[in-house]
Amino acid sequence: xxxxxxxxxxxxxxxxxxxxxxxxxxxxxxxxxxxxxxxxxxxxxxxxxxxxxxxxxxxxxxxxxxxxxxxxxxxxxxxxxxxxxxxxxxxxxxxxxxxxxxxxxxxxxxxxxxxxxxxxxxxxxxxxxxxxxxxxxxxxxxxxxxxxxxxxxxxxxxxxxxxxxxxxxxxxxxxxxxxxxxxxxxxxxxxxxxxxxxxxxxxxxxxxxxxxxxxxxxxxxxxxxxxxxxxxxxxxxxxxxxxxxxxxxxxxxxxxxxxxxxxxxxxxxxxxxxxxxxxxxxxxxxxxxxxxxxxxxxxxxxxxxxxxxxxxxxxxxx
Numbered sequence: 001x002x003x004x005x006x007x008x009x010x011x012x013x014x015x016x017x018x019x020x021x022x023x024x025x026x027x028x029x030x031x032x033x034x035x036x037x038x039x040x041x042x043x044x045x046x047x048x049x050x051x052x053x054x055x056x057x058x059x060x061x062x063x064x065x066x067x068x069x070x071x072x073x074x075x076x077x078x079x080x081x082x083x084x085x086x087x088x089x090x091x092x093x094x095x096x097x098x099x100x101x102x103x104x105x106x107x108x109x110x111x112x113x114x115x116x117x118x119x120x121x122x123x124x125x126x127x128x129x130x131x132x133x134x135x136x137x138x139x140x141x142x143x144x145x146x147x148x149x150x151x152x153x154x155x156x157x158x159x160x161x162x163x164x165x166x167x168x169x170x171x172x173x174x175x176x177x178x179x180x181x182x183x184x185x186x187x188x189x190x191x192x193x194x195x196x197x198x199x200x201x202x203x204x205x206x207x208x209x210x211x212x213x214x215x216x217x218x219x220x221x222x223x224x225x226x227x228x229x230x231x232x233x234x235x236x237x238x239x240x241x242x243x244x245x246x247x248x249x250x251x252x253x254x255x256x257x258x259x260x261x262x263x264x265x266x267x268x269x270x271x272x273x274x275x276x277x278x279x280x281x282x283x284x285x286x287x288x289x290x291x292x293x294x295x296x297x298x299x300x301x302x303x304x305x306x307x308x309x310x311x312x313x314x315x316x317x318x
Contacts, residue, residue: 115314120157120212120236122272124318127294128302129156129287130238132185132214134164135279143171145284146178152291155304155318157236158279159185159214162207172208179304181312183212184233191216192224200227210310212236234314239273240265244281255285262286263293270299 115121122128129149135141142158149156158175160182165172172182186192187206192215195203204213204227213233215224220235228235242258262275275290277283294301302318 115234117235118237118239118274119272120238120274120316121234121312121314122274122302122316122318124302124316125271126300126302126318127270127273127275128316128318129154129275129290130214130236130277131156131158131283132276132278133159133189133280134161136164139164139168139171141284142279143174143178145279145287146175146180148287149180150178150304153304154291155179155181155302155308157181157183157212157312159183159212159236160208161185161187161189163188165208176309177307179306179308181210181212181308182208182310183210183214183236183312184208185214186216189216191219193219193221197223197227200224201231204228204231204233208310210312212312237274238276239269240275242275242277242283242286244277244283244286252281255282255289258283258286259289259293262290263297270294270297 120128131142131145142160146156146158158180160172162184175182184204184207186203188203190199190203192200192203200223207213211232211234213220213228214236215228218237220228225235240262242253242261244253244258246253248254258277258281265273277286291301302316305317
């Protein structure tokens with residue numbers, strides 16, 4: 001999301017004695033530089049449309065995010081999403097994933113003490129699979145993924161947007177019965193660092209009940225972390241981003257590319273690691289390969305030992 005920084009080439013003889021520049025030549029250079037600056041600013045402004053802004057649009061996501069969604073959907077040849085997609089009748093297209101091009105997860109703050117937010121309290125040496133957001137147009141996908149992992153003895157964590165999940169309470173109950181943790185991904189996936197204190201509190205309070213929060217975009221500073229703590233939540237981000245939310249030429253990243261990202265991650269990122277994937281992407285299709293690769297590399301995944309409640313223990317019983 002960076003702009004187009006100018007590149008200054010020093011050229012040869014940059015330490016030689018300077019010659020006095022003729023007045024006319026200096027004036028021409030000044031005009032040329034001013035014009036170049038104007039062009040650079042115009043180009044950068046054109047690329048800021050998709051950056052999250054402070055003001056929220058009607059769907060509760062950061063302003064500008066809807067524009068990114070529409071661009072991705074148009075590239076995929078999909079219709080614009082209906083605002084009445086909460087019940088799954090008018091599906092929201094996974095092109096919305098492009099909006100995750102956003103801030104990198106913030107480092108742990110001093111107020112968190114020994115809590116490592118990137119590892120979500122995982123000190124087991126095992127790897128935790130996590131699934132974010134919502135499966136737009138196919139709400140039951142989360143339960144099918146949960147059942148498959150349960151059959152393999154693998155426990156995962158699901159961080160659901162409650163604006164959608166609240167219409168399907170059986171999904172949360174089923175996932176927990178399957179042995180998977182279900183965490184808070186806020187009410188409507190607004191970028192917390194762009195909101196007022198009260199808005200941050202409302203977004204978290206309106207999320208899925210529990211004690212683990214994954215802030216949208218992984219973006220939570222000291223203020224947001226403190227508000228979350230006051231509401232009983234610890235921030236849980238990730239060590240490995242599969243980048244499954246990215247789009248390439250209008251299509252979501254392939255399962256093979258997602259698998260390769262995890263396979264090529266460092267040992268430090270895998271041990272006690274947390275893998276970020278999404279319910280709207282090709283992460284599900286990549287899972288068999290990811291699990292196989294991790295086993296071949298000598299890593300185990302969190303073990304499913306039975307049904308869980310809404311509170312995630314610390315340290316994680318993986």
